[in-house]
Amino acid sequence: MRKRLLSVLMVGAMASSLVACGQPNTANNGGSNSQGGGASADSSAVRLLNGKPEIDSQLQDLAKLYKEETGNELIVETIGGDTNASDELKKMYQAGNMPDIFVIEANQAASWDGKLADLKGEDWTNNTEFELVDDSMGTIGFPYTVEATALGYNADVLKAAGVDPSTLTSPDAYAEAFKKLDSKKDELGIKAVLGWCAEPSNLGWSSGTHVFGQYLDAGLAADDTTYIDLLNDGGQVDHDRMLAFAEFVGMMNQYSDPDLLVDGTYDEQVAGFKAGDYAFITQGNWCVTSPDDVDFECGFAPYAFEDGIDTIIAGPPSYWVAYADGNVDGAKAFFNWCAGDSAQNILVNDAGLVSPFSDCQYEAVNPFYASMKTYIDAGKFSGWHTMLKKDGLQNQTCQVFADYAQGKLDAESFTTTIEQVIKDYYAN
Amino acid sequence: MGDFSVRRKIFSFGCMVIGVAMMIAGLYMAITLTDFWGVRGTLIIAGCVAFFVGLYFFPTFKHHRGIINFMFLFPLLFAFAVTVIIPLVLGIGYSFTDWDGITLNKFVKFDNYTRMFHEPQFLWSVLITFLFVVLNIVLVNLVAFLLALLCTSKLKGLGFFRAAYFVPNLIGGIVLGYIWQFIFSKVVTEILNSQASMLTETKTALIGIVLVYVWQYAGYIMLIYITGLNTVPGDVLEASSIDGANSWQTLFQIKIPMIAPTITICTFLTLTSAFKQFDVNLSLTNGTGSVNFMGKFLSKGTQMLALNIYDTAFVNNEYAYGEAKAVFFFIILAIVSICQVRISNKKEVEL
Numbered sequence: 221m222r223k224r225l226l227s228v229l230m231v232g233a234m235a236s237s238l239v240a241c242g243q244p245n246t247a248n249n250g251g252s253n254s255q256g257g258g259a260s261a262d263s264s265a266v267r268l269l270n271g272k273p274e275i276d277s278q279l280q281d282l283a284k285l286y287k288e289e290t291g292n293e294l295i296v297e298t299i300g301g302d303t304n305a306s307d308e309l310k311k312m313y314q315a316g317n318m319p320d321i322f323v324i325e326a327n328q329a330a331s332w333d334g335k336l337a338d339l340k341g342e343d344w345t346n347n348t349e350f351e352l353v354d355d356s357m358g359t360i361g362f363p364y365t366v367e368a369t370a371l372g373y374n375a376d377v378l379k380a381a382g383v384d385p386s387t388l389t390s391p392d393a394y395a396e397a398f399k400k401l402d403s404k405k406d407e408l409g410i411k412a413v414l415g416w417c418a419e420p421s422n423l424g425w426s427s428g429t430h431v432f433g434q435y436l437d438a439g440l441a442a443d444d445t446t447y448i449d450l451l452n453d454g455g456q457v458d459h460d461r462m463l464a465f466a467e468f469v470g471m472m473n474q475y476s477d478p479d480l481l482v483d484g485t486y487d488e489q490v491a492g493f494k495a496g497d498y499a500f501i502t503q504g505n506w507c508v509t510s511p512d513d514v515d516f517e518c519g520f521a522p523y524a525f526e527d528g529i530d531t532i533i534a535g536p537p538s539y540w541v542a543y544a545d546g547n548v549d550g551a552k553a554f555f556n557w558c559a560g561d562s563a564q565n566i567l568v569n570d571a572g573l574v575s576p577f578s579d580c581q582y583e584a585v586n587p588f589y590a591s592m593k594t595y596i597d598a599g600k601f602s603g604w605h606t607m608l609k610k611d612g613l614q615n616q617t618c619q620v621f622a623d624y625a626q627g628k629l630d631a632e633s634f635t636t637t638i639e640q641v642i643k644d645y646y647a648n
Numbered sequence: 649m650g651d652f653s654v655r656r657k658i659f660s661f662g663c664m665v666i667g668v669a670m671m672i673a674g675l676y677m678a679i680t681l682t683d684f685w686g687v688r689g690t691l692i693i694a695g696c697v698a699f700f701v702g703l704y705f706f707p708t709f710k711h712h713r714g715i716i717n718f719m720f721l722f723p724l725l726f727a728f729a730v731t732v733i734i735p736l737v738l739g740i741g742y743s744f745t746d747w748d749g750i751t752l753n754k755f756v757k758f759d760n761y762t763r764m765f766h767e768p769q770f771l772w773s774v775l776i777t778f779l780f781v782v783l784n785i786v787l788v789n790l791v792a793f794l795l796a797l798l799c800t801s802k803l804k805g806l807g808f809f810r811a812a813y814f815v816p817n818l819i820g821g822i823v824l825g826y827i828w829q830f831i832f833s834k835v836v837t838e839i840l841n842s843q844a845s846m847l848t849e850t851k852t853a854l855i856g857i858v859l860v861y862v863w864q865y866a867g868y869i870m871l872i873y874i875t876g877l878n879t880v881p882g883d884v885l886e887a888s889s890i891d892g893a894n895s896w897q898t899l900f901q902i903k904i905p906m907i908a909p910t911i912t913i914c915t916f917l918t919l920t921s922a923f924k925q926f927d928v929n930l931s932l933t934n935g936t937g938s939v940n941f942m943g944k945f946l947s948k949g950t951q952m953l954a955l956n957i958y959d960t961a962f963v964n965n966e967y968a969y970g971e972a973k974a975v976f977f978f979i980i981l982a983i984v985s986i987c988q989v990r991i992s993n994k995k996e997v998e999l
Binding site: 304306307310313314316331332333335419420421422424478479482483610611612615616617618619620622623626628637640641644648 | 959965
């Protein structure tokens, strides 16, 4: 009898522990409503999935301010570093645990077809030209920052060498400037003319996406999609333009720091530029974010691989989108508030972002900002269409840049090889 | 059946029926994403408990022991099914679709399977993976066995050597890859006074991966060999030395045959782990390195099979295609492992 009592007690304990395990889960489901995805209208909390870990604390401040000013709740979850936000999102989607706002790159929009809310007609759309518009889904992306990439330069070094960056709009001008800088290296105290790194395993995103993006967009108007359309039509490449681009890259290879070119790292590249070792760097405004990092003036010059190219690439590299089955009204309210003055204050002054909104009164602290602004105000900026290429293409093309940097290829064979690699990648 | 009271029968069947009904109701809510009164989870758990209570009181003497066994095994079997069996079945299912991780548009039959054999990059990955496996089985076992011989001899400071050889295995593969990347690109280039590290060239990068892998894994295999060598009976060794066997003869005719089971385990371990090589590959080269193969310029000369699958699914966002490659990988691994174990077992019997 005693034994039986004991076993009944044990079973009871087991059962109650199981039920206890189940309990918080169900309470959670009922509470946040994010799990079910069905009925979420009554809940006002908005979940935002952020893909930039470096601005996590500023976004937490933003959430606090949002609660203070409007009484609505914003929950910021941050994914990043080596974890890819889009992978995490797929897991969240499969688990039925989607955030209301999340981050996507432009070419990922297609895979979320039909699952994103149309933000057309929202107030903030009147104050920016950088929203993400999709032909079938409408206005889907809220731009939270603008980034620019071109050849970043150290204005003090160029001045000392007597090179006027505004004249750098043709390959010949660059050839002359590079030659001049190279001959005065010791006098200027620089290690090499360029900090350009074609190492593929860690910096493939730089050569394969950003530098390659110059072939797609340099010199074109922001909404001109000629070369990206050609590329996405079975991987076609404009041979003449690519050849001119290849010759320019060849010049970059020639004048880059040989210690950096083939197997450098991002940190070395940026540290070298910050220390004043290089006159040019092949990154964007994200590489130097604070005025305290550098004791010289920074600016952008275009990748002028053809005569007359005078644009930099500028735009949002990624967007915040609202999940159609989530709390859309809450997300819309947040976007409108986020485009306003108090939110922009945090994003621009604390997080160091560049505001995409024309009515924003804050000047970004980014050392490249002044130069970016002159290009944007003059309308001399091209789009980030490189983000629309087929997923993973950069990991194929970056190796071609690396082989070129190692001297295994010349401009002509670089062009034919990259054409073959792109075509095969699209064909498969 | 006649020995049981009607009340017990009713209680048992009642519990089971109610339990099943509650679980079905809970699962229905989970599938349709509805949750009345927030009881979805409670329903499933309570239903499960009720079912098992009913099962425990099931009116049978003959099968009672079996039922108890099942009840104790069930949690483990359930966990195994959820984490291994169901994903395997689902994965095979997904490999016949065009799933990209978010939406599934259509079934594509065997397209993913035929496609992989037309992809030069994938074929290259298969080729170098096999090469890598063969090289590693030989090198890891050789180095590990020599180290084990060293560590079972009468040297001073053996404890230190054993620990030192084993430590690389304690460092995670990702960290190890980054450490060696630094060594190859900063230290080795300094010593050899060369401009570029050996990781920038496909052939030398592959050698680099093999080196790092042997360095990491030999210590672990060494430990198993040490255990094996220590089980060789002392009287046999003593008898051989009395009979005048020299150290070579002792090694080849006594020690090695005596540790044949250990060799089986070690080759099996190195074989499967080399096949699944991923972390060092990812962090050391990330698969980069150009190579000309089948008349094509390939960008991922050092990309092995596991990394190729990972890249296909997570970088190129082709989940279903990656899944098909993973199924192919699973089949290769299963065949190779079974063959290997069969052959080794046969040898052991012959000895």
